[in-house]
Amino acid sequence: MHGFVLQEQSGPGQSAAPTDERLAGLVAVLGGDPEAVLVVAVRDGGGLLGEDVFEHGLRALVLGTEAALGTN
Numbered sequence: 805m806h807g808f809v810l811q812e813q814s815g816p817g818q819s820a821a822p823t824d825e826r827l828a829g830l831v832a833v834l835g836g837d838p839e840a841v842l843v844v845a846v847r848d849g850g851g852l853l854g855e856d857v858f859e860h861g862l863r864a865l866v867l868g869t870e871a872a873l874g875t876n
Contacts, residue, residue, distance in 0.1 A: 822846050 822830075827847055834840040 827843065830843055830846060831838050831840070834843060837843070
């Protein structure tokens with residue numbers, strides 16, 4: 805699975821909608837569980853690309869780090 809930026813810049817006009825191939829790759833990365841929370845979210849309309857997705861991921865990373873450090 806490629807990094808976010810590589811996926812986003814992979815080609816003009818690329819659809820943000822997940823394809824069966826992308827979902828299968830995500831399922832594989834997540835241990836083969838097709839009902840993993842992330843897989844369901846992407847499959848049901850979360851998408852894989854875009855500024856909103858990037859910002860959500862960044863926010864989750866920062867909040868998770870903050871919680872792990874106990875600084876909240």
